[in-house]
Amino acid sequence: MSSEALRRALSDPGEPPLRPLPDEVAALLEQLAAPPRLAAHLRAVHDVARTLADWLEKEFPAVDLDREAALFGAAVHDIGKTVHPGELSGPGSAHEQAGHELLLTQGISEERARFARTHAAWGEDVGVEDLLVSIADKIWKAKRVEDLEQLLVDRLTVASGQSPWEVFMALDDLLDRIAADADGRLAFQARHPVDG
Template identity: 60%
Template sequence: MDGVPSDVLRRALTESDLRPLPAAASELLARLSAPPRLAAHLRAVHDVAAQLTEWFADRLTLDTDAVLFGAATHDIGKIVHVEELSGPGHRHEPAGRDLLLAHGVPPELARFAASHASWTEPGITAEELVVSLADKIWKAKRVPDLEQLVIARLAGEPWQAFLDLDDELTRIAATADHRLAFQSAYPI
């Protein structure tokens, strides 16, 4: 797995107007010679997570750095289970957590790789919910049950929180085609 990143991977990690990944995440993806499509996907989800953390700033207490690292590495297990880049599967989730732990990532950050599709599990943190939400809304997929869990954590009147979050998710979803095109431009 360890290797020299290709020029295509380097472009997926650096080109476009999407925000760059945290340096530690980008360096790990390069060191592991991640598939370029995976790097592009992680950039898209990370960019959405950054938008969400900015929006949540006055509404929800979050460890923003954890959310951004979690979004940047949530699917890293697809390096091991490449078939899940283009098909369904959940084997990448525990594999991603294990891969991150094996490369010295602390458990509190590695957890996102295993939890990003398990938002209904007991003990899920607000940070994990935001990573899960970013992993859906980047492509304009709305998941009402997930959104309700986020709304339940917001201060204030639930109906107003629903309306406000709906407006923000609609705004982010409106640019999904751009993110999907960016991801599709890179090979698996």
Template identity: 40%
Template sequence: MGAGKRLLTHVQLVGEAADSLITCYEGLGILFDAQLLELGVAIHDAGKILHPQELDAPGSLHEPAGETLLLAHGVQNEIARCCVSHAAWHQNDLRFEELSIALADKLWKGKREEALELKIIDAIAQQLGKSRWDVFAQLDTAFEEIAAGGNERLSRSR
């Protein structure tokens, strides 16, 4: 669809963070759709094909543009929606996988987003039938380890 090298590199780097999240989730034994998470990461910034200036500058034009582009190419709605939902993680109607795409898109560059991380932690705690604090330390450590590689991944993003 015309994605440039920088966008493809970005997808790869976010994918590295997502792979670490998937490994963490699998280690906890939670149920989630790893394929949806991987596909969502692969397409979350597809709109930057049409709005390449948003690779370097803030902007949200790429979000609805990406969803529209993917739908026009026959991509399933639940996957195309990730173009918008990765930036709308504060909404309450998002699936766990969509929240995880948003988290990978933060952690890849070393950014910690407490409110987003707590949504993930709470979702996992609920699924496991545990309290937030029973899973907090393990997940916080995993998130910190992923974020710690942010500077190195950022150096490969240019």
């Protein structure tokens, strides 16, 4: 049974307004009695990932993006923090593998469960979807990671035929606009308790 605090984290409109998590993810968080702060964080990252995906599809239609997978990944990337709740307010990476395993035990395919592992460790071998989730997990709070952003610029440059500079400038502009609302997203997350 989920707590009232978790239900509020899943339904509070937020300021700026945050879109809801996919029903499947909200139900899973309720089933796991997830901490309200985790639900709030997942909503913030998922909302930013939707903005990134909308932009990608509009500006770079030649890029092969599995939108549904990316948005699901953003919505569950930190689900391992239900197993390692100390990592909600402190450092740690144990939630990454734990989240991957948890999703697999819940019947989620490897293709979708992988985001729990890949959101914090990216490289040349990850897909555009993984990079989108990783960037959303940083920029929601206005954190910029040059190496991560460059990986996405490289992928978009190859797919679009645009110059790296054009792609960089377009992405940089978008990330600046997203970062401008970071204080609101941080305040939204802080309004929801770590404990249910």
